[in-house]
Amino acid sequence: MQTKVDSLAPLEGWDRRPRPAPPELELPARPVWNWEELNAKFRPRLVAAGVIRFGLSEDDCEAAAQRVFLKALAMNPRVRDPKSFLRAAFLEQCYRLLGERP
């Protein structure tokens, strides 16, 4: 059989093969996010969920939401589904805030 590729077959422009080519690394152009919806509708939902479920203060939840939005923006080229990202990251942030409580 032909030499196995480690992860993926050769990419364009790669004409040297001391080792099998690595995985497809290309990232798409900036994913299109509906920022208006994320900020105006999804963020309040996160904050409310944090207050209702974990008993955190609204201010703490607003800070947590801001933090995870920034994390999402920092990972923008990698994040295609921002809602899923924000949701998971916000939950983790809430757990951390709970862990910081005396």
Next chain:
Amino acid sequence: MKRDEIYEALMDSEIEPAVPRPEFGRTLPFVRARVPLEEIYQLSLDAEKPAELVLSAARSGPDELAAAMRALDGKPYRGFALLYAAQKGGPLVAVDPRKALALAQAILAEAASLPEVNRDARATTPAPRQAVQAEARLLESQAFVMMGETNDARTAVASARSLFMESGDLGFGAALCDYYEGEAASFGRDYAAAESLIRGALKTFEEFGQDHLLAKAEAAMGTVVENRGDHAAALSYFDRAIALFDSQRDARALTATLSNRANALAQLARFDEARATYARAMNIALRNEATAQLRYIRTGLAELDFLRGQYARALRAFREIAAESASNGSPTDVLFARLYVAECLGRTGQFDAMAAEVEALRHDRKQTVFSPSPALGELFVCLDQGTIDADLVAHVREYLQAEDSGVERAYEPLRLVG
């Protein structure tokens, strides 16, 4: 990361949850001032074009890259631009890993002057030094993998891991580190570590709902399992990856995973399914004009004919592949195609033609990295002695293919003694 059913239910609820408010007598809470998200979002948008310019400059050369970095000085979006340039540097790795490495190291140095992450859990710093340097280290690791320096790649990922942690990572950065270190481990043939790392990344990518990354991790797991010789188990990973990839946005990754799936099927002697999978890969590669991937697929199809004993058909295909690789492929591709040609000729009783093909290989042997290989040495000695046959050609080819895949073992001569 834990899951929380009530939280999930609140997030999925059709009725929007609202923060409970007392009906009256409410005291105004203390609210910390924050930079409006809208402003930070705008900064990230403003950073897009400059990041592309940095990438373009990195492709051109060190002077251009330095100039592009200076153009960012004093700009409010500088951190985001460096961050995005690091994240989008992947394609450069495939084209020129040394330039990608130079880009990663330039970003690493530039990021030293960015603001530190604020340790207060409630405060936020857009694109802090640690986050940018973590991404630069990840890019560096990809470049090292492409250059075959897997230990250096893993060291770079270890540094990225610490930097992500310092930056207040919520698990996603660690998962990226797991994925890239897993890839490096896989290339370094440390399959146990690769499996464990990529499995961890898979779980987190799933929790964060990023299907394209999940698909990549599934495909990478398939390759690890495949390399360990479990072709049947590899198939299930490839199948999940193929189902998750977006056929438009992930066309190249999908094509490559289909090729790997076909390869696994061929190993299991499921030739018809392998052919159908290669055909699907070829359709996508043709649509995207992916020349190198097309050649890889055609080689796979020719190998299928060869494995089925359809030597005349395989001979035609390998001749075409050899000719095409000679003009725009690698010398290694040419070598393997011509070894297949020689073997097909031997299997169909065309011994003179086989000898002529091996003679031609000897003439061009210095063009390949296998020039000093004892395997080729035995082949050429046997050619002179008139003891060459298809089995010897197959023996030499299989040894060289293993070597090309990184398997290090001494060559055992088939015909020559001592």
